[in-house]
Amino acid sequence: MKVVTTFAELRAARSALAEPVGCVPTMGYLHEGHLSLVRRARAECASVVVSIFVNPTQFGPQEDLERYPRDLPRDLALLEAEGVDLVWTPTVQEMYPPGYQTWVTVEELTQGLEGAARPGHFRGVTTVVAKLFHGMQPDKAYFGQKDAQQAIVIRRMVQDLNFPLEVVVCPTVREPDGLAMSSRNVYLNPEERKAATVLFRALRAAEQAYQQGERRAEVLRQTVRSVIATEPRARLQYVSCADYETLAELEHVEGKALLSLAAYVGQTRLIDNLVLEQAVSPRQQRAGDCPTSAMTGIERGRIASLPAKGIDLLARFGLSDENQQVTRANARRAARDNRPAFAAKGDDERRARPGEGANRFPGTGGACLHRNPFQFHTAQQGALKPYMIQTQTGLYQAQGIGRMSFQPPRQEQTDDYGKHQRQDNVIIARHLEE
Numbered sequence: 001m002k003v004v005t006t007f008a009e010l011r012a013a014r015s016a017l018a019e020p021v022g023c024v025p026t027m028g029y030l031h032e033g034h035l036s037l038v039r040r041a042r043a044e045c046a047s048v049v050v051s052i053f054v055n056p057t058q059f060g061p062q063e064d065l066e067r068y069p070r071d072l073p074r075d076l077a078l079l080e081a082e083g084v085d086l087v088w089t090p091t092v093q094e095m096y097p098p099g100y101q102t103w104v105t106v107e108e109l110t111q112g113l114e115g116a117a118r119p120g121h122f123r124g125v126t127t128v129v130a131k132l133f134h135g136m137q138p139d140k141a142y143f144g145q146k147d148a149q150q151a152i153v154i155r156r157m158v159q160d161l162n163f164p165l166e167v168v169v170c171p172t173v174r175e176p177d178g179l180a181m182s183s184r185n186v187y188l189n190p191e192e193r194k195a196a197t198v199l200f201r202a203l204r205a206a207e208q209a210y211q212q213g214e215r216r217a218e219v220l221r222q223t224v225r226s227v228i229a230t231e232p233r234a235r236l237q238y239v240s241c242a243d244y245e246t247l248a249e250l251e252h253v254e255g256k257a258l259l260s261l262a263a264y265v266g267q268t269r270l271i272d273n274l275v276l277e278q279a280v281s282p283r284q285q286r287a288g289d290c291p292t293s294a295m296t297g298i299e300r301g302r303i304a305s306l307p308a309k310g311i312d313l314l315a316r317f318g319l320s321d322e323n324q325q326v327t328r329a330n331a332r333r334a335a336r337d338n339r340p341a342f343a344a345k346g347d348d349e350r351r352a353r354p355g356e357g358a359n360r361f362p363g364t365g366g367a368c369l370h371r372n373p374f375q376f377h378t379a380q381q382g383a384l385k386p387y388m389i390q391t392q393t394g395l396y397q398a399q400g401i402g403r404m405s406f407q408p409p410r411q412e413q414t415d416d417y418g419k420h421q422r423q424d425n426v427i428i429a430r431h432l433e434e
Helices: 007-014 032-044 072-081 121-136 145-160 183-187 190-195 198-211 217-228 282-287 321-337
Strands: 002-004 021-026 047-052 086-088 140-144 166-170 234-243 257-265 268-276 293-299 302-307 313-315 368-370 375-391 394-407 422-431
Touching: 002 007, 007 086, 007 121, 021 032, 021 121, 032 047, 032 140, 032 166, 047 072, 047 121, 086 121, 121 145, 140 145, 145 166, 145 257, 145 268, 183 268, 198 217, 198 234, 198 257, 198 268, 217 234, 217 257
Parallel strands: 002 086, 021 047, 021 140, 047 086, 140 166
Antiparallel strands: 234 257, 257 268, 293 302, 313 368, 313 422, 375 394, 394 422
């Protein structure tokens, strides 16, 4: 393993490495999370380069730059044991020489979360990572999911600036009690270390609510707040439930979302996050070839993401408030009598007529079963007591009713389905496997 300090030394050593090259940027004081990134890079690349640099430009005036833990001999021993080929340990003077005045900024993605809590932080992060990429010239760069916003911002920078590399985000590595591994965990005393587990417990409580069907983002945030409030040593700085791609705060979770928080435990600031994402069942994987989520349904008490193509879903268009009440009444009577219940007949006879066309099936009581219905954009789901629906294609379990906006596919915009986007009431169900 070779260790270099200057850009010139790095370029010379980099030119001798076998391709492809994977890099792992770090600030040192390595733990198992860092080493998991190194092992992933080692498994996927012919050569591995690790940088160790405590970057002063990403620390605020009142933050822990001076006391940030450092142990270079220990770090080098760990990296050598992992088979790293090259370690770059630049100095502050090498990275930011006198007169330095050039910065890299990513705009919208850095406005909230850590960007709001730590002004200037991401300007330092993106600038130093751009310089690290420029020096190491990797084919792949490995980052941890624990710093989720950082990974999303860096991926945006790589795309926008046309860096010829792939950003690989690896799962968060946790202690046995759930605490996310972090170099800053060393600051915690024994009582604080025990208290710090409340962060993961809070995220897990919200995740469990999500898995049980909760889609209101503010309810998920409040779940996190409530659990954090049970630990007197913890002080929540922020909790976020945001779109995973844009980091915009959500009102209702429909696709992939990032549930994240920052909190102080004693005087130590810690961050953590979980990704809220629909699980795709094997049946859905077999049925469809559309990779994007189109609507939301409930599957055996948890939410399932239904692709727009090739998946059976039971959707009832055009239910008036009166017919929604009839449908719920049918469900209650069916549950009482232990028999199947059917959706109320709809208002739009043309679109709801049972048995009409390849996507219509008799015996649905006015409900329409679609394999490739419309290009759905959003869905907001309300609670509905589970009940059974029998159609010619099998038995379905309906568990949601709500409003959905949709747009007919381009090739169908001149037929009877109409030309304009509409909103209708829907019943959502899952097909019960044999």
